[in-house]
Amino acid sequence: MTEKWTPREVVHRNYNDHPPAFAPGYKTSVLRSPRNALISLQNSLSEITGPVFTHDDLGPLDNDLIMNYAKDGLPIGERIIVHGYVRDGFGRPMKNTLVEVWQANAGGRYRHKKDQYLAPIDPNFGGCGRVLTDETGYYFFRTIKPGPYPWRNQASDWRPSHIHFSLSGEAFAQRLITQMYFEGDPLIKQCPIVKTINNDDAIRTLIAELDTHAAVPLDSLAYRFDLVLRGHRATLFENRTQGAAR
Amino acid sequence: MKAYLPETASQTAGPYVHIGLAPDAAGFHIFEKNFGPVLVNGHTQGERIILEGRVFDGSGTPVRDVLLEIWQANADGRYNHPADRQEQKALDADFRGWGRSCSDFDTGIWRFDTIKPGAVTGRDGRMMAPHVNLWIVARGINIGLNTRMYFSDEQAANQKDPVLNLIEWEIRRNTLIGQREQRGNDIVYRFDIYLQGEQETVFFDL
Numbered sequence: 001m002t003e004k005w006t007p008r009e010v011v012h013r014n015y016n017d018h019p020p021a022f023a024p025g026y027k028t029s030v031l032r033s034p035r036n037a038l039i040s041l042q043n044s045l046s047e048i049t050g051p052v053f054t055h056d057d058l059g060p061l062d063n064d065l066i067m068n069y070a071k072d073g074l075p076i077g078e079r080i081i082v083h084g085y086v087r088d089g090f091g092r093p094m095k096n097t098l099v100e101v102w103q104a105n106a107g108g109r110y111r112h113k114k115d116q117y118l119a120p121i122d123p124n125f126g127g128c129g130r131v132l133t134d135e136t137g138y139y140f141f142r143t144i145k146p147g148p149y150p151w152r153n154q155a156s157d158w159r160p161s162h163i164h165f166s167l168s169g170e171a172f173a174q175r176l177i178t179q180m181y182f183e184g185d186p187l188i189k190q191c192p193i194v195k196t197i198n199n200d201d202a203i204r205t206l207i208a209e210l211d212t213h214a215a216v217p218l219d220s221l222a223y224r225f226d227l228v229l230r231g232h233r234a235t236l237f238e239n240r241t242q243g244a245a246r
Numbered sequence: 247m248k249a250y251l252p253e254t255a256s257q258t259a260g261p262y263v264h265i266g267l268a269p270d271a272a273g274f275h276i277f278e279k280n281f282g283p284v285l286v287n288g289h290t291q292g293e294r295i296i297l298e299g300r301v302f303d304g305s306g307t308p309v310r311d312v313l314l315e316i317w318q319a320n321a322d323g324r325y326n327h328p329a330d331r332q333e334q335k336a337l338d339a340d341f342r343g344w345g346r347s348c349s350d351f352d353t354g355i356w357r358f359d360t361i362k363p364g365a366v367t368g369r370d371g372r373m374m375a376p377h378v379n380l381w382i383v384a385r386g387i388n389i390g391l392n393t394r395m396y397f398s399d400e401q402a403a404n405q406k407d408p409v410l411n412l413i414e415w416e417i418r419r420n421t422l423i424g425q426r427e428q429r430g431n432d433i434v435y436r437f438d439i440y441l442q443g444e445q446e447t448v449f450f451d452l
Binding site: 006007008010011012013014015017018019020021023026028029030031032033034035036038039040041042043044045046047048049050051052057058059062068069087088089090091100101102103110111112113114115126127128130164166170171172173175176177178179193194196197199201202203205206227228229230231 | 250251252253254255256257258259260261262263264265266267269272273274276277278279281303304305307309311315317319325326327328329330331332342343344351366367368369374377379381383384385386387388389390391394408409412413418441442443446447448449450451452
């Protein structure tokens, strides 16, 4: 890539918009959360740069989870389109961001060697896809709506239907993994993983809305899910003289 | 519209993160091209090294469902990204500088095949010691953890590194040093990560 860029700092993260590391209602976090405070850095080149992805990294069916693992027929379940925009905190489009998704099938079963849930595998559904955002930050993929599933936290805990999202951004400091939930799902407000976030506005950012305007008649419903990554500040990256005190 | 939009909230990657980010590790093949732990090809410039380690939880048990990504400069100390304007340094077209690795489900060992990065200029023109940036996600980790690995054979540069010197507890700086060892013909840096407890690794808010 030879395009000239102005190196820009990434705005600090507001931890009130995120779950804390230690969230005992989600039991696995108890032994997997640091006890020390994070050490805050000012951005250097190591944080404001990150991997660059291109269409050469992807295959033609990578954003079509209905077809990308179909063997002898179509997968069973609700056919949906998931689409939206990825922006930064200042509302600028995040172009060329790698969006990777994974999910369970319509019955809540994952195609993973460690998943033992008794609901069956769908022979025609893999459950993963990926797409690059375009010049306007837009992405879309097509899939089957995942089912809820039980998990060992409290013995009666069930995850709401959800799709896992991973976003690369332009800078390593923007790297984000999250989960998308579906509007109206009554399991959302009971879920210990959702409830790791202590901020209702932040939880609302994870709920996709039914979008009948984007539905394909007699074919697929649609859900709209926009995402926001940390903003790039417009000011210059280095504004001190070399050798000046930190 | 708000002056500044809040960042989308993080959530754990969960135990089945491999399905999306490393499907072959989940046990099925779907993509023609896969991202993985090998950052080098036959033409990449620089000293070949292996980074290897395990991630431990607060009980000392290896975390066997962890996924790590690394981001590093090339052998000349330049990042393969348009915001890196250190134009006196060469770009290496055969080095993206990024890779992804999953720990082994039995042993918890993860590894990367890469090159030793050169030193990168830090803030205010101060040189940073050679380092690799790491990002760690897993079940039980609500927001990805960022750390850095420095090299045990770069003691002089490490002592002047502006980020290591920001850690006021000198004893904690040692948690960021990968230990160089020779294994047959391979140069291996061992870097174990402790999520919690006595030897807890330093994690950064970038």
